[in-house]
Amino acid sequence: MGATEKTLHLVVHGRVQGVCYRDSMRREAVRLGVNGWVRNRCDGTVEALAQGEADAVDALILWARRGPQLATVTRVELRPGNGNYAVFEIRESV
Structure with missing residues (x-):
């Protein structure tokens, strides 16, 4: 990074939930x-x-x-996160 x-x-x-939040966030992140x-x-x-780039992450937060x-x-x-990611995906619910 x-x-x-x-x-x-x-x-x-x-x-x-039930308002297409996850898919909408995925599309915006992409x-x-x-x-x-x-x-x-x-x-x-x-x-x-x-x-990602700080400005892009800030835009996604907005x-x-x-x-x-x-x-x-x-x-x-919000809190700091970690890991390395190559795509933005929808994960299984927990």
Whole structure:
């Protein structure tokens, strides 16, 4: 990973399941050139890891705070993430 890249772990709260949040995030990440993953959690949140150029990751975070049209995001928790990712994928729910 280069000096201008970063990796962040997100937990998105609100009405974020059953509204195409994961697929919409995947499409936005691909558009921005961000790698990582997204998945639903059994507590009703969506969890994701975003890795890439700092500006692109920041843009994905801004998108995550809104989500797709039917979503109602109440908060996004952020913390540093780790790992190396070559694509952005939807993972199995946990």
